[in-house]
Amino acid sequence: MLSFASLFETTAVSIMLWFKAFHVISVICWFAAIFYLPRLFVYHAMSEDTATRERFKIMERKLYRGIMTPSAVLTIIFGAIVYSYNPQYYMASAWMNVKLFCVALLLVYHFLCWQHLKLFRDDLNVRSHTYFRIFNEIPVFLLIFIVILVVVKPF
Numbered sequence: 387m388l389s390f391a392s393l394f395e396t397t398a399v400s401i402m403l404w405f406k407a408f409h410v411i412s413v414i415c416w417f418a419a420i421f422y423l424p425r426l427f428v429y430h431a432m433s434e435d436t437a438t439r440e441r442f443k444i445m446e447r448k449l450y451r452g453i454m455t456p457s458a459v460l461t462i463i464f465g466a467i468v469y470s471y472n473p474q475y476y477m478a479s480a481w482m483n484v485k486l487f488c489v490a491l492l493l494v495y496h497f498l499c500w501q502h503l504k505l506f507r508d509d510l511n512v513r514s515h516t517y518f519r520i521f522n523e524i525p526v527f528l529l530i531f532i533v534i535l536v537v538v539k540p541f
């Protein structure tokens with residue numbers, strides 16, 4: 387028969403797994419937007435007529451405000467909740483500290499996207515489509531690295 391303490395622990399762990407699931411769902415939504423927004427920048431930088439440019443501005447703004455930023459916030463909130471279940475363990479884990487450093491880099495990238503979006507919005511962008519194609523590759527490396535860190539926990 388389960389004691390009260392072990393029943394409490396089993397329930398706490400299963401609630402934590404729900405938070406972890408929503409953490410991963412938010413990560414997927416964040417990355418869908420983080421991959422798509424710079425792709426829009428590529429086509430926006432190539433576009434030559436005003437009507438097309440105005441359409442890109444709306445798409446970029448809605449993607450950034452409606453999906454990318456809310457998903458980033460939810461990723462951090464759910465990640466912090468999961469972290470709070472065992473802070474001593476995570477604080478002592480090198481893989482988690484490196485992961486959090488990569489998340490900080492990802493937030494810098496997120497902020498840079500916002501800067502580019504504002505330049506496009508004000509018709510001040512001077513970067514070429516080639517620049518945005520290269521810029522678009524940066525989060526791919528961060529994603530691969532972070533997922534390996536949390537799943538393999540190599541150190």
Ligand code: HEM
Binds near residue numbers: 461470476492528533
């Ligand atoms: C401040 C932001 C974040 C915090 C505090 C955080 C925290 C956590 C914690 C504590 C876990 C449980 C790890 C374990 O015990 O196995 C976890 C799991 C995970 N995190 Fe994050 N995370 C954050 C951002 C991210 C980002 C940006 C990504 C993706 C690029 C990510 C991807 C994952 C994945 C895939 C798992 C599931 C690992 C597994 O259980 O197999 N996290 N996160």
